[in-house]
Amino acid sequence: MQPLTIRRIVLTCAVLAAVLFAVSVISLKLGAYPMSARDVVLTLVRRAIGHTDAIPSDFRLVIFGLRLPRIALGILVGVALSVSGAGFQALLRNPLADPYVLGVSSGAALGAILSLVFTPHVPLAMQGAAFLGAAATIAAVYFLGRRGGQLDSATLLLAGILSASFLSAIIMFLMTTLSGRDLRGMAFWLMGDLSTAPPDWNLLGSLYVVLLAAVGAIYTTSSDLNLILTGEQEARHLGVNVGRVKLVVYVSASLLTGLAVSVSGSIGYVGLIVPHVMRMLFGSDYRILIPTTALGGAIAIVAADTLARTVVAPTELPVGAMTALAGAPVFIYLLRRRLP
Amino acid sequence: MNAPGSISPQAASPGMPEKQAPPARLKVEQASYAYSATDRDAPLFALGPASFEVRPRELVAILGPNASGKSTLLRLLAGVLPPLSGRVQIEGVEASQLEPRARAQRVALVQQESALLFPLRVWEYVLQGRYPYGRRLRFESQEDCVMAGNALAQVGAEHLRDRWMDQLSGGEKQRVILARALAQQPLLLLLDEPTQHLDIGGKVELLRRLRRLADENRYAVVVVTHELNLAAEFSDQVVLLHRGKCLRVGPPADVYTRELLEPVFETSLEVEISSRGRPRVILRGNPEADSAGLDDSSVPEPS
Numbered sequence: 001m002q003p004l005t006i007r008r009i010v011l012t013c014a015v016l017a018a019v020l021f022a023v024s025v026i027s028l029k030l031g032a033y034p035m036s037a038r039d040v041v042l043t044l045v046r047r048a049i050g051h052t053d054a055i056p057s058d059f060r061l062v063i064f065g066l067r068l069p070r071i072a073l074g075i076l077v078g079v080a081l082s083v084s085g086a087g088f089q090a091l092l093r094n095p096l097a098d099p100y101v102l103g104v105s106s107g108a109a110l111g112a113i114l115s116l117v118f119t120p121h122v123p124l125a126m127q128g129a130a131f132l133g134a135a136a137t138i139a140a141v142y143f144l145g146r147r148g149g150q151l152d153s154a155t156l157l158l159a160g161i162l163s164a165s166f167l168s169a170i171i172m173f174l175m176t177t178l179s180g181r182d183l184r185g186m187a188f189w190l191m192g193d194l195s196t197a198p199p200d201w202n203l204l205g206s207l208y209v210v211l212l213a214a215v216g217a218i219y220t221t222s223s224d225l226n227l228i229l230t231g232e233q234e235a236r237h238l239g240v241n242v243g244r245v246k247l248v249v250y251v252s253a254s255l256l257t258g259l260a261v262s263v264s265g266s267i268g269y270v271g272l273i274v275p276h277v278m279r280m281l282f283g284s285d286y287r288i289l290i291p292t293t294a295l296g297g298a299i300a301i302v303a304a305d306t307l308a309r310t311v312v313a314p315t316e317l318p319v320g321a322m323t324a325l326a327g328a329p330v331f332i333y334l335l336r337r338r339l340p
Numbered sequence: 341m342n343a344p345g346s347i348s349p350q351a352a353s354p355g356m357p358e359k360q361a362p363p364a365r366l367k368v369e370q371a372s373y374a375y376s377a378t379d380r381d382a383p384l385f386a387l388g389p390a391s392f393e394v395r396p397r398e399l400v401a402i403l404g405p406n407a408s409g410k411s412t413l414l415r416l417l418a419g420v421l422p423p424l425s426g427r428v429q430i431e432g433v434e435a436s437q438l439e440p441r442a443r444a445q446r447v448a449l450v451q452q453e454s455a456l457l458f459p460l461r462v463w464e465y466v467l468q469g470r471y472p473y474g475r476r477l478r479f480e481s482q483e484d485c486v487m488a489g490n491a492l493a494q495v496g497a498e499h500l501r502d503r504w505m506d507q508l509s510g511g512e513k514q515r516v517i518l519a520r521a522l523a524q525q526p527l528l529l530l531l532d533e534p535t536q537h538l539d540i541g542g543k544v545e546l547l548r549r550l551r552r553l554a555d556e557n558r559y560a561v562v563v564v565t566h567e568l569n570l571a572a573e574f575s576d577q578v579v580l581l582h583r584g585k586c587l588r589v590g591p592p593a594d595v596y597t598r599e600l601l602e603p604v605f606e607t608s609l610e611v612e613i614s615s616r617g618r619p620r621v622i623l624r625g626n627p628e629a630d631s632a633g634l635d636d637s638s639v640p641e642p643s
Contacts, residue, residue, distance in 0.1 A: 003479070004480075094457075227468055229457050230457075230465070230468065233451065234451070237418065237420070237448070238444050238472060239441035239444030284458035284459065287477070
C-alpha cells in the first residue's frame with residue numbers, strides 16, 4: 001500500500017517537464033532555417049542571462065519571432081485540450097469523452113467565428129464566445145445523451161459526433177458565405193492549425209493566466225473526481241458535493257476548450273489519447289493524472305506540430321491532421337475495448 | 341474495549357458503563373417519505389410513518405417483499421432523503437441536516453457498487469473511505485493507511501489489498517466494499533441487500549461478520565435483506581415493511597408469525613422456533629420441507 005504523495009507527483013512532473021524541454025529544443029532546431037541543438041540552447045541561455053547582443057540577428061528572428069511563440073502556443077493548446085478531455089471523461093463518466101469527439105470544439109469554433117463577425121475588435125471576445133459555444137454544446141450533448149434519466153455511454157458519444165457534424169456544417173456554411181470560400185480558414189476551424197500567426201506575447205500572457213486558473217480549478221476537485229469515477233451515488237455518500245464539483249469541471253473544461261479552439265481551431269483526439277496514455281503510465285488517480293496530462297498534452301502538441309511542419313516540408317500539414325492520424329485508431333481501439 | 345489501533349466508530353465513548361443499555365445511536369420517530377408526483381420516472385410511492393431505535397452493538401434487519409419501501413427507509417436513515425414528516429436522528433442530530441462530510445463520518449451506506457470506469461487496486465478503493473476526514477484536495481496520511489489496513493483486516497481481506505477490484509469474486513468484492521465503509525469509522529453501518537449476489541456460504545459468512553462487527557466493535561448495523569432466515573438468526577430486531585407501511589418492529593421471535601408473514605410475502609409458510617429461540621420460516625406445500633432461506637443446522641451460533 002503506497003498512497004500517492006506530493007513528492008511522487010513532483011518527481012514525475014519534473015521528468016515530463018524535462019521531456020517537454022527536450023522536445024521543444026528539437027522543435028526549435030528543426031525547420032527551413034537549419035540550426036544545431038547547441039545553437040538553440042546557447043541562444044536560449046544568452047537570452048535568459050540577458051546577453052541578447054551576442055545572439056545573431058537571424059537566430060533571434062527565427063527563434064524568438066517564429067518558432068518559440070508557436071511552441072508557447074502549442075503548449076497552451078496541448079495543456080488546455082488534454083486537461084479538458086480528462087475533465088470531460090470524469091464529468092460524463094465516459095472514458096471516450098474528448099472535446100473534439102463530443103462536438104465541444106466545433107461549438108467553440110462556431111462561437112469564435114460568430115465573434116469574428118459581430119465583435120471583431122473587442123479584446124478576448126473571441127475567447128469568451130468560444131467558451132460560450134463550448135459550454136452550450138456540452139450542455140446540449142449531455143441532455144441528448146440521457147436515456148431514461150440515465151447518461152448512456154453510447155448515446156452520449158453519438159449525440160456528440162452528430163453535434164460535431166452539424167456544427168461543422170454550419171461553420172462551412174458561414175466560412176463560404178462570409179469570406180468567399182476561405183478554404184484555409186475552414187481547415188483551421190475544422191482541423192486545427194498552429195501555422196497561422198501566433199498571438200502577440202501580451203495576449204499569450206493573458207491566455208496563460210486563464211489556462212492556469214482553469215487547470216488549477218479542475219485540480220482542486222481531483223480527490224472528488226476520483227470518488228465520482230467510482231460512482232456518483234457512492235461519492236455522495238462519502239461526502240462529496242457532487243453538484244458543485246460537476247459545475248467547476250463543466251465551466252473549467254468548457255473554458256479550456258474555448259481557449260484552445262480560439263487560438264488553434266479544432267485539434268482533435270489530444271484530449272482522448274493523452275489522459276489514457278498517462279493513466280497507463282501513472283495510474284488513474286486524478287491528483288497525478290491532471291498535472292501529468294497537462295505536461296503530456298503539451299509534449300504531444302509540440303511534437304505533432306513539429307512533425308506537421310517538417311514531414312512534407314516546405315509544405316506544412318495542419319497539426320490536427322497529425323493528431324487525427326494517431327488519435328482515430330486509438331479511439332477505435334478504446335471503443336472496442338470499453339463498450340460491450 | 342477495542343484493541344489499540346483497531347478501527348471502530350469514532351465517537352464511541354470509552355467510559356460508558358457496560359451493563360446499562362447504551363443510549364440509542366439512531367432514533368427514528370414517525371419518519372415518513374413520499375416520492376413526488378412530478379417525478380415522471382418514479383412511481384408515486386409513499387412510506388408510512390416508521391419508528392424504532394438502534395443502539396450500538398445492535399443488528400437490525402429491514403424485511404419486506406419487493407417495492408415495500410425497504411431501500412427508501414434505508415435512505416431516510418442515511419440522511420440522503422429528508423423525511424417528509426417525523427425525525428431521523430443520529431446521536432441526537434437530524435441526519436438529513438448534516439453537512440455531507442460530517443454525515444459521511446457518521447453513516448456508511450453500502451449499496452450495490454457501480455461499475456468501475458478505470459481499474460483500481462483494493463487498497464486504493466478502501467482508502468476512499470477516509471475521504472470525509474481530510475481537506476478537499478487530500479493526500480492520505482499514515483493514519484489513513486493504518487485505518488484502511490485495519491478495515492481490511494476486520495473483514496479478513498488483507499491478502500486482497502494489492503489485487504485489482506475488477507478481478508475479485510462476488511464475495512471478495514462484498515468484503516472490500518464493507519472494508520471501505522468501515523474505514524469511514526461510522527457510528528451507523530447501513531447495508532442495502534448486501535447478500536444479493538452471494539452464494540449461501542457467502543451470505544452466512546457476511547451476516548456472521550456483521551454480527552461480530554456489531555458485537556466486538558460497537559457498530560450499530562442496519563441491513564436490508566430478503567433473507568428471512570438469516571435475518572432471524574443474526575438480528576436483534578427486525579422491521580417488517582409491506583407496501584410502504586411499517587407493519588411491525590421487534591425481536592425476530594415477535595415478528596415472525598405465520599399470520600403476519602403469510603399475507604406480506606403472499607406465500608404459504610410455517611414458522612418454527614429453534615432450540616435457541618430463533619424463529620425459522622419454512623415454505624409449506626413442499627414435502628421435503630425446504631426452508632425459505634437456509635437450513636437451521638448449517639447456521640453457526642452467533643457469537
